[in-house]
Amino acid sequence: MVKVIRKWYQQSFSNAKLPLSLELVLMDVRGKQIHATIKKTLMYKFEKSLVEGGDVNNHVIIVKFAKVKTFQGNISLQNGYGATKIMFDPDVPMENVLKTRRLEV
Template identity: 55%
Template sequence: MALRVDDVSKIDASKDTWTIVVKVIQLWLTPSYSGSKLPSSLEMVLMDSKGFKIHATIRRTLVYRFQNQISEGRVYQMSFFGVCENGGDFRTTCHPYKINFQMHSIVRVMANTSISGKPFSFMALSDVVFKEPDTSFLIGILTGSSGEQEFEKHGKVQKRITLEIDQDGVRVEAAFFGKYVDEIVR
C-alpha cells in the first residue's frame, strides 16, 4: 500500500494528521532575546515537489528533540504536526498557514527522493514599484550585485556574492558564501 502524501498547498488547520514530503530549503535557530543560552526556536522553510512552500517552527522546548534530525537541503517525510494561521510580520512564505512541530511529530529522511526547484520567490519589480506590496512579508528590491567571486581562505577557494537590497530607502549589503552562492546564481 502506497503512503498518502498531502500537497503542501492543501494544508490547513482542519486536522493534525497531515503527511508531507518536503525539502528543507532554509533552516535557522532564532536566538532567545531574554538572555537564555537556549534558542527561542528552530525555524524552517519547507518546499514540496510542486514548489509550494510553508513555514515550520519547532519551539524552544522541542528543539533538543528535532535539531539533530533535520538538515538544510535534505528531503523528509513529516507528519503529525500542528497547523495554525501564518500571521504577523516578517512571514517567510505566502502560505496562509504554518506548521508547528509537536512532541509526537515524526520526521523521516527520504534518502532516495529529490526535490528540485527554485527555493526563492521574488516579486516583480513593477509590483513593488506600482502596487502597494504586503510589507508583512520579507521583501526588498535587489539594487546591486557583485557577481560571483572566488577568494582564498585557509588554503581553500571559496565562492562569495554580495547583494545590495533596498527596503524603503534603507540599503543593506548581504554577503553569501559557499553553497548559498549556487542557490542565488541558479
C-alpha cells in the same frame, strides 16, 4: 515529502546564547513553500534529523481540532477552542503507512 531549504535558530531576546526556536522553510514536490517554527521544548527531537538541503520524509505529524485559516493568501493553522492536539511520530497503526507513503505529483 518536503525539503528543508532554509534552517536557522531564533535567538532569545533575554539570553542570546539560548535559542528560542528552530525556524525552517520547507518546500514540497510542487514547489510550494511554508515557514515552520519548532519551539525550544521540542527542538531536541527534530534538530538533528532536519538538515538544510535534506529531505524530510521520516516524521509524521498529526494535528487534531485545528482550524485552517486563509488571510491575504497565507494559510495558517489556528488553535480550535483551546482543544488543538499536535502529535509527533505518534504510536498509531497508520503511522507506518504514512511514513512510507509518497506524494504523487
